[in-house]
Amino acid sequence: MSKKRRPRPAAAAAAPAAAPPPAAAPATSAWDRYWFGPPPEARTFLLLRGFLLLLGFDCASFMVAQTFPYGLNGINVAHFAWLDAVQPLPTAAAVAAVLLVCGVLSLLIAFTGGTRWLRAALCALFTYAWACSLLDTFQHHVLFSFALFAFVFFPRPGFAMFCTSMGIVYVFAAVQKLEKHGVAFRLLASDRPPFSSLAAFATEHGVAPSTFWSAATIAVILAELAIAAGYLLAPSGRTPRRLGVLLAATAIGLHTTVEILGLRIGWFSYYMMLAAAVVFLPASWLEAALRPVAWLRRQLRARPGPRGWAAVLLAAGAAALGALAIAALDLPGAAAAAWIVAGATLAGAVAAKLRGHGRAAVSYAALTALACVLIGLATAASSTRYDYYRKLGALLQRIGQPEAARAAKDKAKLYAD
Amino acid sequence: VPRRPSLLLGAYLALQLLIPLRYYLGFSSPRDERFAWRMFSILRLEKCGAGMTEEVRDGGTVRARNASLESLLPQRWLEEVRSGWDPVIERVLERQCRADPSVVRVTLAHVCEEAEGTKRPETRVVRDCAEVRGR
Numbered sequence: 001m002s003k004k005r006r007p008r009p010a011a012a013a014a015a016p017a018a019a020p021p022p023a024a025a026p027a028t029s030a031w032d033r034y035w036f037g038p039p040p041e042a043r044t045f046l047l048l049r050g051f052l053l054l055l056g057f058d059c060a061s062f063m064v065a066q067t068f069p070y071g072l073n074g075i076n077v078a079h080f081a082w083l084d085a086v087q088p089l090p091t092a093a094a095v096a097a098v099l100l101v102c103g104v105l106s107l108l109i110a111f112t113g114g115t116r117w118l119r120a121a122l123c124a125l126f127t128y129a130w131a132c133s134l135l136d137t138f139q140h141h142v143l144f145s146f147a148l149f150a151f152v153f154f155p156r157p158g159f160a161m162f163c164t165s166m167g168i169v170y171v172f173a174a175v176q177k178l179e180k181h182g183v184a185f186r187l188l189a190s191d192r193p194p195f196s197s198l199a200a201f202a203t204e205h206g207v208a209p210s211t212f213w214s215a216a217t218i219a220v221i222l223a224e225l226a227i228a229a230g231y232l233l234a235p236s237g238r239t240p241r242r243l244g245v246l247l248a249a250t251a252i253g254l255h256t257t258v259e260i261l262g263l264r265i266g267w268f269s270y271y272m273m274l275a276a277a278v279v280f281l282p283a284s285w286l287e288a289a290l291r292p293v294a295w296l297r298r299q300l301r302a303r304p305g306p307r308g309w310a311a312v313l314l315a316a317g318a319a320a321l322g323a324l325a326i327a328a329l330d331l332p333g334a335a336a337a338a339w340i341v342a343g344a345t346l347a348g349a350v351a352a353k354l355r356g357h358g359r360a361a362v363s364y365a366a367l368t369a370l371a372c373v374l375i376g377l378a379t380a381a382s383s384t385r386y387d388y389y390r391k392l393g394a395l396l397q398r399i400g401q402p403e404a405a406r407a408a409k410d411k412a413k414l415y416a417d
Numbered sequence: 418v419p420r421r422p423s424l425l426l427g428a429y430l431a432l433q434l435l436i437p438l439r440y441y442l443g444f445s446s447p448r449d450e451r452f453a454w455r456m457f458s459i460l461r462l463e464k465c466g467a468g469m470t471e472e473v474r475d476g477g478t479v480r481a482r483n484a485s486l487e488s489l490l491p492q493r494w495l496e497e498v499r500s501g502w503d504p505v506i507e508r509v510l511e512r513q514c515r516a517d518p519s520v521v522r523v524t525l526a527h528v529c530e531e532a533e534g535t536k537r538p539e540t541r542v543v544r545d546c547a548e549v550r551g552r
Binding site (some may be wrong): 031032035069072073074075076077079081137139142143146157160161164165168169172173175176177183184185187188189264281382395398400 | 422423433450453454455457493508533538
C-alpha cells in the first residue's frame with residue numbers, strides 16, 4: 001500500500017480532480033446539506049406550480065384591477081429613487097401590460113416548470129410591477145419577489161432559499177407584535193370578527209379584556225414563531241410527520257383568521273396557506289395528491305408531436321390564439337401584452353426549431369395559448385373589469401374629469417353582472 | 418458542493434435579515450414599513466389630514482389660494498400625502514409648480530392623530546416654484 005503524501009499546492013492544482021478515498025472523504029457540512037440537500041420532488045413541484053398558478057391569476061385579475069390610478073395627473077413616486085430617475089411615467093396601460101405578461105408567464109411556468117431564464121424574467125417583471133410606484137405598497141409583493149428569486153434556483157438551493165425567506169418574514173411579523181404589548185394587533189383586531197366576538201365571549205365569562213388581548217397576542221406570536229421555526233428547519237428534512245401536520249394546521253388556521261379579519265391584503269393569505277401545506281405536510285400525502293398529474297404528464301409525453309417548420313407554424317397559430325384571448329380583455333395594456341406574448345412565443349418557437357427542439361416549441365406555444373385563454377376566462381368570470389372601470393370612473397369624477405368619468409362608468413356597467 | 422454558491426447564499430441570508438433590521442435599527446423612517454414585514458401596522462389606524470395653499474402672481478400682486486388635494490390625487494397618493502410621506506409630498510409640490518406658471522410658492526401642511534389618540538404636531542412643507550422650475 002502506497003504511503004499517502006500531502007501534495008504540494010502546484011501539483012495539486014495541476015492534477016486532475018481525483019476522488020478522495022472513502023475513509024478520508026469529509027461529509028458535506030451541515031450548511032451545504034441545508035441548502036443543497038434534495039427536498040422531496042412532490043414538495044418542490046407543488047410549491048412552484050401551486051404558487052405560480054395563484055400568482056398568474058392574482059396578477060391578471062386582482063392586481064390588474066388596481067392599476068387604474070397609475071400615471072394620473074403625471075404624478076408618480078417609485079419605491080427606489082434610482083428607478084424614478086430612469087423610468088418613464090408608469091401609466092395604467094403600461095403597468096397592466098406588465099402584470100398581464102406576468103400572469104401569462106406565471107401560468108406557463110406553472111404548466112411546464114419553465115427554464116431558469118423564464119423564471120428570472122418573471123421575477124424581474126413582477127418586481128418591476130410593484131417597484132415602479134408607491135401606489136403598490138403591499139408588503140407581500142416584496143416577499144413574492146424573494147420567492148420568485150428563489151424559484152430561479154429551484155429545486156436546489158431554491159427550496160431552502162424560499163423556506164428561509166418565509167421563516168424570516170414570520171420572525172419579524174412576531175417581533176412586531178411584541179412592541180407596546182401588542183397594541184397594534186389589539187387595535188386592528190378588536191372591532192373585527194372573529195376577535196370582537198371572542199373578546200365579548202371572554203368578557204361574558206369573567207375574563208378581563210386586558211387578559212384576553214394579552215392571551216390572544218401571545219397565542220398569535222407563538223403561532224408565528226412556531227411557523228417560522230418550521231420553515232427554517234424544513235430544508236433539513238427532519239421535521240417529524242405529526243409536527244409537520246400541526247404546523248400546516250397552525251399556519252392555515254392563522255391565515256384563515258386573518259382572512260376573517262377582513263384586512264385589505266389581496267390574496268396574501270391563500271399563498272401563505274398553500275406554502276404551509278406544501279412545505280409542512282408529509283411528502284407521501286403530496287405524492288398521493290400528485291398521482292393524477294403524474295398520469296397526465298405521462299400521457300402527454302407519450303404523444304408524438306410535429307417537428308421542423310410545421311412545429312413553428314403550429315406555434316404561430318397558438319401564439320395568435322393566445323394573443324387574441326389577451327387582446328379581447330378590454331383593459332388598458334391588454335393589446336400591448338398580447339403583442340408581447342405573441343412576439344415572445346413566436347421568437348421562442350423559432351429559436352427552439354433552430355436548436356432542433358420543434359416539439360418543445362409547440363408544447364410551449366400551446367401552453368402559452370392555454371394560459372392566455374385561462375386568463376381571459378378568469379377575467380370574464382371575475383369582477384376585474386367592473387372594479388377597474390368603476391373605480392376609475394369614481395376617481396375621474398372626483399378630480400374633475402366628468403366626461404372621461406362617464407365613459408369609464410358606462411364601461412363598468414357593461415361588466416356589472 | 419461548490420464554495421462560491423455557499424458564500425452567495427450566506428450573503429443572501431444576511432441581506433434578508435439586514436433589510437428588515439434597517440427599520441428596527443433606525444436607518445429608515447419609522448413611517449417606512451415597506452420592507453420590515455410589519456403585517457399588523459398601526460399606521461393604517463392613524464387619522465391624518467392635509468391641506469395645500471398656493472401663492473399666485475396676479476398682475477403686480479401675489480395672492481394666496483387653496484388648492485384641493487382631493488381633486489388632484491388618487492386615494493393612495495392622498496393617503497401618503499396626509500401621512501407625511503416626504504417623496505410623495507415633494508412630487509406633488511413640484512407638479513403644482515410646473516402645472517401653472519403663475520404659482521410662485523406652494524405650501525402643504527399635514528397632521529396626524531396616532532391610533533392611541535396622541536396628536537402629532539402639524540408639519541409644513543414649502544416649495545419656492547422658481548427653484549423647482551430652475552432644476
